[in-house]
């Protein structure tokens with residue numbers, strides 16, 4: 001990936017960062033890189049995720065996947081949530097085409113949606129991919145139990161079609177051993193949201209026939225750029241700029257890829273940014289947007305609302321053409337000379353320039369095309385940018401303690417034990433306005 005932070009400079013935007021301040025910030029980046037490098041070297045929790053390009057065993061993944069797939073595999077149903085779904089979904093949503101098995105992610109517990117999803121599947125030719133780092137996530141286990149029962153009621157042997165990715169122990173590890181299911185390990189020291197380039201994110205990609213090694217080569221190429229300066233490393237340039245802009249008031253970061261195939265990538269980025277940096281009353285709020293669609297819904301706010309946002313564009317250099325047919329409508333003649341790809345590119349450049357013209361900070365991230373190599377580089381680059389930003393914020397990037405309260409309350413509400421959090425739910429302050 002290439003990064004252009006020109007439109008985040010104070011000469012262009014407010015909030016913005018001056019060249020001099022960027023130079024000073026680069027000294028902090030050098031220190032942070034030393035810390036990151038040492039953490040990678042030692043395989044420390046969290047930092048170890050940045051070693052995945054040279055650590056993930058793609059042969060092991062393919063061997064496991066071969067046990068549950070066949071020439072007639074029509075779909076892969078992934079049961080997982082958060083980091084155990086978003087990385088995989090980003091890859092298959094970006095790369096799948098009509099000939100690939102359909103990749104479906106059960107990352108919610110909405111009964112109607114789940115039933116409708118299962119009803120339309122041919123379970124005989126569906127692979128069940130169960131993913132949970134902890135092996136204890138209520139939503140994933142509940143969905144798995146419902147799906148397993150559905151297979152059994154349909155008389156379809158789920159043990160022949162199920163692959164599990166989980167930690168060294170826990171209920172899912174036991175299940176895999178009890179039923180001799182093909183299983184893979186969540187690598188040690190890799191938090192869920194940083195695990196897309198491990199078996200967690202790659203099993204679904206393998207079932208859909210994508211080139212796992214090209215994904216990791218792209219990530220490895222990005223890893224080569226991790227040096228002690230933001231002026232040499234695109235990932236650090238992005239991480240440092242978002243941190244600096246946040247410190248200057250850009251509390252929201254709208255991730256706006258200009259490719260429909262990257263919509264889920266924006267969701268993946270939102271978890272990465274929110275769960276990693278949202279601590280100690282700090283952290284930039286990630287917002288998912290999509291170009292060109294959200295030009296017609298959000299751009300008004302980004303351009304003329306509060307000056308509290310950074311817009312991050314992701315643009316793809318090579319887009320398909322798809323010519324726009326000529327028309328006899330004079331006003332539309334200009335379209336007839338263009339393609340949809342031209343229109344997409346022109347709209348991106350126009351929107352980027354429109355924010356700069358209004359003095360609104362934005363950053364451009366460029367990838368050559370949406371393929372395995374470039375996607376691997378983008379995912380890795382964003383992870384490295386996040387790790388660097390975490391160092392600059394001085395937060396623990398790799399934990400997410402604030403999510404535990406609601407989990408305990410949920411468990412208590414369902415009779416899964418005595419939790420003060422569950423009692424607190426009953427003490428809600430009410431001011432109801434009823435129809």
Ligand SMILES: O=P(O)(O)OC[C@H]1O[C@](O)(CO)[C@@H](O)[C@@H]1O
Pocket residue numbers: 081082083084131132133134135136137140192193275400403
């Ligand atoms: O992979 P697991 O352990 O099921 O967790 C799923 C997700 O839930 C979280 O722990 C948040 O609740 C995320 O950090 C994680 O990606």
